[in-house]
Amino acid sequence: MIWKERSLKFDQIHDSLPVPDFAHLTGKFLALILSFLVILFILIITGVIIQTFKDYYHYELGLYFATLYSETLFIIILYSLLAIFIQVVVNHKFLGYVLVVTFFVAVDFVYDLGWEHSLVHFAETSLGIYSDMNKYGHFVNPFIWRNIYWFGLMSAFFALSVFFSVRGTDTILRSRLKSGKSRLTRPLLIFGFASLSFFLLSGSYVFYNTNVINDYIDSDDLKEIQATYEKELKQFEFLPQPEITAVTLTMVEIYPETRNFTAEGHYNLLNTTSKSIRDIHLQLAPEQHLSSEYITFEGGAKLNGAYDKLGYLIYKLDQPMQPDDSIRMNFKILYDTKGFVDANSNTRIVFNGTFFNNSYFPQIGYDSGMELIGDKERKKYGLPSKERMMDRDDPRGKTMTPFGDNSGRVTFEITLGTAKDQTAIAPGYLVNQWEVNNRKYYHYKMDKPIFNFFSVISAKYEVVSDTWNNVNLEIYYHKGHEYNLTSMMNSMKRSLEYYTTEFGPYPYRQLRIMEFPRYSEFAQSFANTIPFSEGMGFIMHVEENDVDFPFYVTAHEVAHQWWGHQVCEAYVKGAGMLGESITQYSALMVMKQSCSNEIMQKFLRYEMDSYLLGRTREEKNEMPIAECENQDYIHYRKGAVLMYALQDYISEDSVNSALRRYLNDWAYRENQYPSTKDFLPYLEEVTPDSLKYILTDMFETITLYENKAENAVVAKTAEDRYILQLTVNSEKLRADSLGNETSIGINDWIDIGVYTKDDKGEDKLCYIQKHKVNNRNQVFTIELDEEPSRAGIDPLNKLIDKHPEDNIVPVQH
Numbered sequence: 001m002i003w004k005e006r007s008l009k010f011d012q013i014h015d016s017l018p019v020p021d022f023a024h025l026t027g028k029f030l031a032l033i034l035s036f037l038v039i040l041f042i043l044i045i046t047g048v049i050i051q052t053f054k055d056y057y058h059y060e061l062g063l064y065f066a067t068l069y070s071e072t073l074f075i076i077i078l079y080s081l082l083a084i085f086i087q088v089v090v091n092h093k094f095l096g097y098v099l100v101v102t103f104f105v106a107v108d109f110v111y112d113l114g115w116e117h118s119l120v121h122f123a124e125t126s127l128g129i130y131s132d133m134n135k136y137g138h139f140v141n142p143f144i145w146r147n148i149y150w151f152g153l154m155s156a157f158f159a160l161s162v163f164f165s166v167r168g169t170d171t172i173l174r175s176r177l178k179s180g181k182s183r184l185t186r187p188l189l190i191f192g193f194a195s196l197s198f199f200l201l202s203g204s205y206v207f208y209n210t211n212v213i214n215d216y217i218d219s220d221d222l223k224e225i226q227a228t229y230e231k232e233l234k235q236f237e238f239l240p241q242p243e244i245t246a247v248t249l250t251m252v253e254i255y256p257e258t259r260n261f262t263a264e265g266h267y268n269l270l271n272t273t274s275k276s277i278r279d280i281h282l283q284l285a286p287e288q289h290l291s292s293e294y295i296t297f298e299g300g301a302k303l304n305g306a307y308d309k310l311g312y313l314i315y316k317l318d319q320p321m322q323p324d325d326s327i328r329m330n331f332k333i334l335y336d337t338k339g340f341v342d343a344n345s346n347t348r349i350v351f352n353g354t355f356f357n358n359s360y361f362p363q364i365g366y367d368s369g370m371e372l373i374g375d376k377e378r379k380k381y382g383l384p385s386k387e388r389m390m391d392r393d394d395p396r397g398k399t400m401t402p403f404g405d406n407s408g409r410v411t412f413e414i415t416l417g418t419a420k421d422q423t424a425i426a427p428g429y430l431v432n433q434w435e436v437n438n439r440k441y442y443h444y445k446m447d448k449p450i451f452n453f454f455s456v457i458s459a460k461y462e463v464v465s466d467t468w469n470n471v472n473l474e475i476y477y478h479k480g481h482e483y484n485l486t487s488m489m490n491s492m493k494r495s496l497e498y499y500t501t502e503f504g505p506y507p508y509r510q511l512r513i514m515e516f517p518r519y520s521e522f523a524q525s526f527a528n529t530i531p532f533s534e535g536m537g538f539i540m541h542v543e544e545n546d547v548d549f550p551f552y553v554t555a556h557e558v559a560h561q562w563w564g565h566q567v568c569e570a571y572v573k574g575a576g577m578l579g580e581s582i583t584q585y586s587a588l589m590v591m592k593q594s595c596s597n598e599i600m601q602k603f604l605r606y607e608m609d610s611y612l613l614g615r616t617r618e619e620k621n622e623m624p625i626a627e628c629e630n631q632d633y634i635h636y637r638k639g640a641v642l643m644y645a646l647q648d649y650i651s652e653d654s655v656n657s658a659l660r661r662y663l664n665d666w667a668y669r670e671n672q673y674p675s676t677k678d679f680l681p682y683l684e685e686v687t688p689d690s691l692k693y694i695l696t697d698m699f700e701t702i703t704l705y706e707n708k709a710e711n712a713v714v715a716k717t718a719e720d721r722y723i724l725q726l727t728v729n730s731e732k733l734r735a736d737s738l739g740n741e742t743s744i745g746i747n748d749w750i751d752i753g754v755y756t757k758d759d760k761g762e763d764k765l766c767y768i769q770k771h772k773v774n775n776r777n778q779v780f781t782i783e784l785d786e787e788p789s790r791a792g793i794d795p796l797n798k799l800i801d802k803h804p805e806d807n808i809v810p811v812q813h
Contacts, residue, residue, distance in 0.1 A: 022162050022183075022185075022187070022188055022191075024165070025084065025088075025158070025161055025162055025165060028084070029080065029081070029084060029158070032080055033076070033077060033080065036073065036076050036080075037069075037073070040068045040069060040072065040073065043068060044061070044064045044065065044068060047064060048061075048064075054541075056541070058480075063130075066136075067127070067130065070127065070143075071125070071126065071127040071143070074123075074125055074147050074151070075123050075125065077151070077154075078122070078123045078125075078150050078151065078154050079100075079104070079123065081154035081155070081157060081158050082100065082103070082122075082154060082157065083096070083100045084158065084161050085154075085157040085158065085160060085161045086099050086100055086103075088161040088164050088165050089160075089161070089164050103122075107121065107122050107123070110122075114218070114220060116218040116219065116342075116343065117210070117216065117218070117342055118146055118206070118210075118342055118343070119149070119203055119206060119207060119210075122150070123150055124146065124150075125143055125146040125147045125150060126139075126143070127139050127140070127143045128143075128345070129347075129518065129519055131353065131517035131518050131519065131534065132478060132480070132481070132518075132534060132539060133352050133353040133459065133478045133515065133516070133517045133518075133534055134350045134351055134352045134353050134517045135351075135352075137350050137351050137352075137517075138259060138340065138345065138350065138351065139345070141340055142206070142209070142340040142345075145202050145205055145206050145209075146202075146206060148198055148202040149198075149199060149202040149203045149206055151198070152195050152196065152197070152198030152199030152200075152202060152203075153195075153199045155191070155194075155195035155198070155199075156192055156195040156196050156199060158195075159188055159191055159192035159195060160192075162183060162188060163183055163184070163188075165183075208339070209338075209339035209340050209341070210339075210340070210341055210342035211342075213338045213339045214288060214338060214339060214340075214341045214342075215288050216341075216342055217344075218343075223372060223377055223380075223381065224381070225286070225309065225310070226370060226371060226372045227372055227377075227378075227381035227382075227383060228309075228310065229310050229312075229370050229371065230370075230371045230372065230383060231381075231382075231383070232307065232310070233307065233310065233312055233366055234366070236281055236365070236366045237365075237366040237368065238396070239279070239281065239365070239366075240271075240273040240275045240277055241273075241277065241280065241281060241364050241365045241405075242269035242270055242271045242272070242273075242277055242280065242321060242326075242327075242364065243269065243270050243271075243272050243364070243408055244267045244268070244269060244364060244408075244410055244452050245268045245269070245270045245326070245408070245410055245411070246267065246268035246410050246411045246412075247265070247267055247358075247361075247410045247411070247412050247413070247414075247452060247454070248265050248266050248267075248411075248412075248413045248414075249263060249264070249265035249361075249413070249414040249415065250264050250265050250266075250415060251263070251264050251265070251415050251417065252264075252265075252414060252415065252416050252417065252456060253417040253418075254349075254354055254416065254417065254418045254419075254422075254424060254456070254458045255419075256349075256350070256351050256352060256354060256418065256419050256422060256458060257351065257419065258337060259337040259346070259349045259350060259351070260334075260335055260336055260337055260349070261334075261335045261349060261354075262332065262333070262334050262335070263332065263333050263360075263361065264331070264332040265330075265331065265361075265414075266328050266329060266330045266331065267328070267329045267331075267362070268326055268327075268328055268329075269321070269326060269327050269328070269329055269364075270324070270325075270326045271321040271322065271323055271324060271325045271326070272323075272324075272671065273323060274323055275323070276320045276321065276322055276323070277317070277320060277321040278316060278317055278320040278321075279304060279314055279315065279316055279317070280297070280301070280314070280315045280317065280329075280364070281312070281313070281314050281364065281365050281366065282295065282312070282313045282314075282315065282362045282363070282364065283311060283312055283313075283362070283363040283364070283365065283366070283367050284311035284312075284313065284333070284362055284363075285311060285359055285360050286309070286310055286311035286370070287311075287335075287346070289335050289336055289337050289338065289346070290311075290333065290334070290335050290360065291333065291334050291336070292313075292331060292332065292333050292334075292362075293332040293333065293334055294330070294331065294332050295313070295315070295329065295330070295331045295362065296329070296330045296331075297315060297317060297327055297328070297329050297330075298327040298328040298329070298330075299317065299318055299319045299327055300317070300318035300319070301315040301316060301317045301318060302315065302316050302318075303315055303316075304316035310370075329362075331361075331362055333360070333361065333362070335349060335360070337349070347517070347519035347520070350517060350519075352422070352459050352460050352517075353457075353458075353459045353478075353515070353516045353517040353534075354456070354457065354458040354459065355455060355456070355457045355514075355516040355517075355531050356455070356456055357453070357454065357455045357456075357524075357526075358452060358453060358454050358455075363404060364404075364405075365405055371386065372386070373386060373388075374619065375619070375620070388620070388629035388630055389571070389572055389573045389575065389629040389630065390571070390572045390573065391572060391573060392570075392572045392573050392574055392627065392675040392676060392677050393675075393677070394572055397570055397571055397572035397675075398570045398572065398672060398673060398675065399570075399671050399672060399673070400570060400571040400572075400673070401451065401568045401569070401570070401571055401673055402568070402569070402571050402575060402579065403451045403452060403453045403568070404452065408451070408452075408670055408671065409449035409450060409451055409452075409668075409670065410449060410450065410451070410452045411446065411449055412427065412428060412445070412446040412449075412450055412454060412527075413428070413443075413444070413445045413446070414426045414428065414443075414444050414445075414454070414456075415441060415442070415443045415444075416441065416442045416443075416444070416456065416458070417439050417440070417441045417442075418439065418440055418442075418458040419439065419440070419458075420435065420438050420439055420440055421460055422440065422458045422459055422460050422461075423440070423442075423458070423459065423460075423461045423463075423476065424440065424442045424456070424457065424458040425442070425444075425456075425457045425458075425476065425512065425514055425529065426442075426444045426454060426455065426456050426457070426529070427444065427446060427450060427454050427455070427526050427527040427528055427529045428444035428445050428446040428527075428528070429444065429445060429446070429447065429509065429510065430442060430443070430444055431443040431444065431445050446527065448507070450527040450565070451527070451565065451568065453526060453527075454526055454527070455524070455526050455529065455531055457514045457516060457531055459476070459478070459514075459515070459516070460478070460479075461476040461477065461478070461514070461515075462476070462477055462478070462479045463475065463476050463477070464477070464485050464489065466489055466493070468492070468493045468496050468497070469496070469500075470509070471496060471506060471508070471509060471510060471511060472509065472510040472511070473489060473492050473493070473510070473511055473512075474510070474511075474512045474513070475488060475489060475512075475513045475514075475515075476512065476513065476514040476515060477515045477538055478515055478534065478538070481515065481534060481538040481539055483538070483539065483540075483541070484537055484538060484540060484542065484550040484551075487542070487548055487550050487551045487554075488513060488532075488537065488550050488551065488554045490551070491550070491551040491552075491554035491555050491558070491590070492511060492513070492554060492558060494555070494590050494593065494594070495554065495555045495558035495559065495586075495587075495590050496511070496558065498586075498589060498590050498593070499558070499559060499561075499562055499586060502589075502656040502659070502660065503562050503586075503656070503659055503660050503663050504562070504566070504660065504663055504664070504667070506561060507561070507565070507566060508527070508528040508561070509528075510528055511528055511529075511530070511558070511561075512528065512529045512530065513529075513530045513531075513532050513554070514529065514530070514531050514532065515531075515532055515533075515534050515538050516531050516532070516533060516534065517533075517534060518533050518534045518535030518536075518539075520533060521533045521535045521536045522536060523536060523537070523553050523554075523556075523557045524557070525557040525558070525560035525561060525564065525565070527561075527565055528561070530554075530557045530558070532553070532554075532557070536549075536550075536553060537549065537550035537553055537554070538550075545598075545599070545762075546599070546602070547595075547599055547602055547603045547606075548591075548595075551591070551594075552587055552591055552603070555586070555587035555590040555591065556583055556584065556586075556587040559582075559583040559586035559587055560583055562586070562663065563578070563579060563582045563583045563586065564579055564583070566663060566667045566668065567662065567663050567666040567667045567668075567669070567674070568669075568673055569673055569674060569675070570673035570674060570675045571673075572675050573623065573626075573627040573628065573629055573675075573676075574625070574626045574627050574628060574675055574676035574677075575630075575675075576625075576628050576629075576630060576631065576632075576634065576635025576636075576639070577625050577626060577628060577635050577639060577676055577679075577699070578674065578675075578676060578679055579635070580635045580636050580639060581625065581635050581636075581638075581639025581640070581642070581643055582643070582659065584636060584639050584640040584643060585639075585640070585643035585644065585646075585647070585655070588600070588603075588640060588643070588644050589647070589652060589656075591603070597765050597768075597796060598762075598763065598764075598765070600644075600796065601795070601796040601797055603640075604640070604641055604644060604796060604797045604798065605797045605804060607636075607637045607638075607640040607641050608637070608638075608641050608797055608800065608801070608804060609804075610633060610636075610637040611633050611634070611637035611638040611641065611800070612800075612802065613633070614631070614632070614633020614634070614637060615633065615739070617633075618631070618633075618739075621737035621738065622634070622702060622735070622737055622739065623702075623737060624699060624700050624701050624702055625638055625639055625642060625698070625699055626676040626677075626680065626699040626700055627676070638800065641797070641798065641799075641800060642698045642699070642800075643655070644798060645694075645698070645798035645799060646683070646694070646698065648798055649691055649694055649749070650686060650687050650688065650691060654686040654687070655683070655686070657686055658682040658683050658685065658686045659682070661682055661685075662674075662679055662682045666678070676699070680695065680699060680700075683695060683699075691749075693748075701734060702734065702735040702736070702737075703732065703733070703734055703735075703800065704732075704733040704734075704735060704741065704800050704801070704802055705730065705731070705732055705733070705794070705799045705800060705801045705802070706729075706730070706731040706733065706801065706802055706803065707728065707729070707730050707731075707750065707793045707794050707799065707801050707804075707807055708728065708729045708730075708793070708803070708806045708807065709726065709727070709728050709791065709792035709793055709806065709807055709808055709809040710727040710728060710729055710777075710809070711726075711727050711809055711812065712724060712725070712726045712727070712788070712790070712791040712792070712809050712810070712811045712812065713725050713811070713812050713813075714784075714787070714788055714811050714812070714813055715813075716787075721783060721784065721785060722783070722784040722785075722786070722787055722788060723781065723782075723783055723784075724754060724781070724782045724783075724784060724788055724791060724811065725779060725780070725781050726752065726754075726779065726780045726781075726782065726791050726792070726793075727777070727778075727779050728752075728773070728777075728778055728779075728780070728792070728793045729776060729777055730746055730748075730750065730773045730775075730776060730778070730793065731743055731746065731776060732744050732745070732746040732748065733802075746773055746774060746775075746776070747772070747773075747774045748772075748773055748774075749770040749771070749772055749773075750770060750771065750773045750793060750794055750799065751768055751769070751770055751771075751793070751794050751795060751796065751798065752767075752768070752769060752770075752771045752780055752782070752791075752792075752793055753765055753767060753768040753791065753792060753793075753794075753795030753796065753808075754766055754767040754768075754782060754784060754788045754790070754791045754811075755788065755789050755790040755791065755795070755808075756786040756787060756788055756789055757787075757789050763789065763790060765795070766784065766785075766786045766788070767782060767784060767788075768795065768796070773793075788811045789810070789811055790808050790809065790810055790811060791808065791809065791811055792807045792808035792809055793807055794807050795807060795808055
């Protein structure tokens with residue numbers, strides 16, 4: 001666009017026309033933007049067409065336009081103005097191209113230099129994640145101001161482009177500098193100064209919000225805070241502290257319109273140790289908007305130490321707590337949002353879809369979860385390498401749960417207030433609800449103790465209800481998100497039926513699922529309530545013949561009402577296996593009732609691939625699953641594959657029998673929780689001697705396979721039957737914690753499977769049976785009634801295979 005006249009050899013005639021340089025460049029800029037407007041419109045039409053072909057007819061044209069003609073368009077405008085400036089000043093077409101592309105790439109390296117602030121990161125004007133529940137929410141205000149800031153700067157650069165623009169034969173920069181003085185007209189000067197004013201004033205406003213009324217914290221600052229936390233407070237980690245035995249939140253007022261809340265209530269504290277306690281250590285969430293209005297203790301106490309930036313407070317009791325003494329702690333906390341921050345904006349407290357847990361309320365004692373994890377960062381700040389978890393036999397670890405060191409089960413009661421058009425939900429049963437001063441209030445109370453792990457949710461909800469065996473089932477969802485409600489409700493029913501039959505009764509009279517915005521994509525199980533991300537289930541499209549992910553996630557979270565809320569694992573190595581692998585197994589058993597082998601294989605393959613990828617990214621040591629240390633790729637991904645394979649080897653009934661006895665022995669234990677050393681004997685009891693090797697392979701070691709189908713040949717007999725000869729190659733490997741692998745002898749029972757084609761031409765398993773594999777190379781002869789299409793070893797990916805893609809081969813005739 002800048003070089004158009006010169007490319008056509010028309011520049012001398014064009015430059016002689018009585019057109020101001022400002023108008024000349026402005027016309028080119030507007031023409032450029034107009035072309036982008038057309039391209040963006042074409043993208044919208046393309047998006048609508050794609051929706052139509054995918055049978056999705058909810059055309060949100062407003063969202064298309066709001067997104068593409070705001071965030072996308074503004075970035076294009078900023079880079080277009082920058083490109084015009086560079087092309088004019090450099091006055092070399094291809095060098096200008098190179099400089100623009102170089103600048104575009106270099107922008108991302110600004111972060112590596114430690115410059116993370118949006119005021120120095122060009123075109124850092126993101127609208128944030130879009131949520132259908134919360135729209136663009138509180139991200140709109142900073143988005144507008146940052147765009148004004150950068151547009152003001154680029155407009156000033158545009159004025160400079162006019163000043164340096166080439167007209168006639170003066171192409172040398174020095175000559176243009178002299179001739180440019182004649183272009184300093186009053187309108188151009190006003191435009192330039194106005195642009196600079198917008199730039200400086202908007203930048204000042206952004207700085208005021210991000211650095212004055214809020215603390216600006218970059219990634220290095222955050223790491224330093226974490227390092228400081230450990231250096232100054234690690235000494236208090238194992239101090240005797242009382243346990244919370246009762247949580248009563250008399251009033252939690254949520255103000256969605258201002259993204260604030262206040263919470264007033266009290267804890268009952270009990271000294272369960274054998275020592276006298278004089279100092280009580282409290283941890284508040286170290287967020288700058290969170291503060292305490294008051295914290296008092298029955299019998300009196302004085303603040304004896306405060307680490308404000310770390311949210312750590314130490315109170316000295318007037319009268320020490322003797323063993324078995326209890327006192328009441330009263331508190332009121334405030335969350336006061338001010339302006340906007342530069343990055344990591346709070347997405348828990350929002351206009352529609354507030355969801356936060358008990359971490360916003362005072363916790364007892366030192367929180368090891370706030371420590372730096374990575375060894376490189378720890379070394380940088382002078383900290384030793386971090387052990388992730390305590391050994392399975394550690395006496396202290398056996399008294400701790402993932403919910404916290406000083407929080408066992410508590411009685412729970414809460415009153416929530418929120419906007420009139422929203423519904424507020426917490427664990428427990430609704431005792432009462434009312435309206436006062438154009439606000440709604442809800443009083444919830446639990447009829448039995450729960451772990452001190454609860455959530456608070458407030459949003460504009462629709463609700464669908466049903467029942468299962470006198471258990472009230474409810475799904476609270478955003479209007480328009482009805483896509484997967486039937487599947488999720490069906491999953492709740494099937495899960496409750498299966499888990500109650502196989503493991504034991506469901507302990508509550510209700511079960512609720514509540515949707516929250518897609519700023520995070522997870523679901524989480526609290527006592528009789530399950531917050532569930534809109535992006536993970538409510539707006540997910542499930543293809544035919546694909547894994548029904550909302551169904552699976554629902555089954556997984558319902559299973560936590562047994563594995564986590566009834567029997568809770570000790571917070572030691574292997575905790576993830578007890579908390580998540582067993583839960584994965586439970587969900588898979590519910591899925592298996594309604595899914596084909598092919599769907600289950602697809603899910604298991606996904607889990608295995610995730611595990612294999614995860615182990616390549618391990619920064620410390622990979623551990624056997626019985627000793628895993630908060631390693632998601634092990635206890636979630638590998639755990640699902642292993643537990644599914646286990647029931648296939650020893651039967652579903654046997655595994656369920658072991659789990660049922662485990663639950664009966666450990667449910668609702670206090671101050672002593674199980675580790676995998678306590679759990680594995682239950683599996684040993686139901687495993688035949690001939691298969692006990694699989695317990696060692698699966699849980700106590702890192703065992704891998706290299707199974708490969710070499711070829712499959714079939715011949716038709718005179719009796720219209722088929723004789724298949726399948727050649728396979730199998731190797732069994734044992735890995736250490738550093739990933740070093742050693743081949744070990746194989747003498748295993750492994751599935752051999754054969755596929756045929758169904759009426760739709762799709763693959764269907766017509767044969768699957770375990771065969772003894774005791775040589776690296778073996779040939780299996782199988783007689784079939786149907787013509788086979790593919791065949792292989794471990795076709796459903798039940799074993800941890802390093803290269804599962806070569807397990808199946810086409811059948812040759």
